[in-house]
Amino acid sequence: MKKAIYTYQYPHPALTVDCIIFGFDGQNLKVMLIQRKSEPFAKMWALPGAFIDEAESLESCAERVLMKECNISGVYLEQLFTFGNPARDPRERVISVAYMGLVKTADFELIAGNDELQIEWRDVKEIPDLAFDHQQILQTAIDRIRGKIRYQPIGFELMNPKFTLPQLQQLYEAILGQSLDRRNFRKKLLTMQILKQLPEKQQNVAHKAAFYYEFDKERYEVLMTEGIYLELV
């Protein structure tokens, strides 16, 4: 055991930031998992995380974790919840602030860091047993993203800058875990006016080509500052 160096007048719990990074590959909703190299829970799958540094903010810590794992940077991050069950880590009292992120899987190459045996995108419908209370953390994140997509256009973090309406619908269905009516989905998203149709169409598809759209960020900002409650699905 290493020598203890940091001393305090009062008990201080250890604090980690764990990241739940959802990725969309055009078909299914995935989540980034690492396989632990060391004890506790060696060889088990877990959410990537790190102990917080002395002078970094919670969100900076989440960004550092992602940079370390797979050079992910500049991603959308949102604080999810703080897990503080006294027994959640067998080593010592560890409180974990969970951050949720949204990315396109194709944008990043996952490379296992020093503490990991492997790092992978795993389908949210097929999650292995996870270390610590990470199953519970992940479930909380899934509930959050399902609630969130109904009134915030988070899809755009998970889609390419240009996308077709059926592709966007595929994402909604993957997240919500249910199918939606094509025609009503289209109507609802378009009347919201947060999409801009582009002149281009899909190429080389064995059926009628769909138009590409892009997210109208300006329009979205306007709606948000006006406090308009979007109900996207």
Place this chain on the structure above:
Amino acid sequence: MKKAIYTYQYPHPALTVDCIIFGFDGQNLKVMLIQRKSEPFAKMWALPGAFIDEAESLESCAERVLMKECNISGVYLEQLFTFGNPARDPRERVISVAYMGLVKTADFELIAGNDELQIEWRDVKEIPDLAFDHQQILQTAIDRIRGKIRYQPIGFELMNPKFTLPQLQQLYEAILGQSLDRRNFRKKLLTMQILKQLPEKQQNVAHKAAFYYEFDKERYEVLMTEGIYLELV
């Protein structure tokens, strides 16, 4: 300065739990504030809070804070957000997990604890300058309760067990900061079927007496487990 007793191999931030307790007095929405006795921010108003103990959960810590301040126990508590700006406390790195609670002001007598000069219910529309980043924490809580009341019957934590519909509407208007149509409010709440009308009416009011209602908790649980999304206002 006291002698340091707690030692760790790695730097650990201090961790506090701060409580935003909303109270309803039948007219307006209040929040529980304390006036600090000691530095930093001596004499300033602040949210009640405490450093976490070694073996207590985050929520237990919130409960302990409330018990210490004013014998409040058994109240509805919900984790709000975790504030971790490295400079938010001038003494050392302190990360604060904020919990939000809902009570009826009449149920509790506020008695200042040892660390406080005063403790008071303050109207959310007239909040003084607050210590630390508590202004920001409070604003986050107000945003949360406004969002929450639209789809969860939180009113019942803030009302007496028996209440009239106009009284309930008064609460909704105090939280949302806007007036609502009497007739449509009644219709919406009643079609939701989470209220049970009682045979009793108000007594000794100088106008037509209103019927009392109570919250149908069973019915609410059923709706929740069926995953029904209530939209109350």
Place this chain on the structure above:
DNA sequence: ATACATTATGTAAAATTTACGCATTGATAT
């Protein structure tokens, strides 16, 4: 008895949501 303040109920019009039908498109097979 009458005035008054407030509760309780109803209803028509407007807006939104839901459930589909059908024409269009463009690559692929015949």
Place this chain on the structure above:
DNA sequence: ATATCAATGCGTAAATTTTACATAATGTAT
């Protein structure tokens, strides 16, 4: 070339929900 096929894009009627009010009922105070 022409037909086939799978998927996109547009439209519409019915059902449901929301909104904006009008009016009757009740119990105390004058």
